[in-house]
Amino acid sequence: MVNGPDVYSWSSYQSDALGKKAGLKTPHPLYLALGKNTNTRLASYRELFRCQVEGKLLDDIRKAANKGLVMGNERFAEQVEALTGKTLKEGKRGRPFGWRITKEGCRCG
Numbered sequence: 001m002v003n004g005p006d007v008y009s010w011s012s013y014q015s016d017a018l019g020k021k022a023g024l025k026t027p028h029p030l031y032l033a034l035g036k037n038t039n040t041r042l043a044s045y046r047e048l049f050r051c052q053v054e055g056k057l058l059d060d061i062r063k064a065a066n067k068g069l070v071m072g073n074e075r076f077a078e079q080v081e082a083l084t085g086k087t088l089k090e091g092k093r094g095r096p097f098g099w100r101i102t103k104e105g106c107r108c109g
Contacts, residue, residue: 005049017046 005013015022034044064071070080070088
């Protein structure tokens with residue numbers, strides 16, 4: 001890993017926070033909304049990265065990203081699932097209780 005986003009060569013931080021010209025990049029409308037002029041946008045973008053994420057929050061972000069889960073409260077997760085049609089909350093691990101019982105009520109195994 002790198003010590004900061006400014007030294008990661010594939011990051012847009014160099015252009016969005018430091019003003020380095022990037023020929024292939026077009027500013028996103030949300031970036032443009034950070035300020036009325038270039039200097040204000042650059043400063044606002046740098047402010048977004050002023051604090052480093054650590055501890056439990058960082059662990060939660062990594063877990064959600066690695067497992068393809070949504071991060072947020074129950075209502076938010078349900079809204080995202082409804083929009084995407086995918087289950088994005090972590091389910092219970094293993095088979096459901098009683099999965100080995102046959103139609104006749106006998107236990108297999």
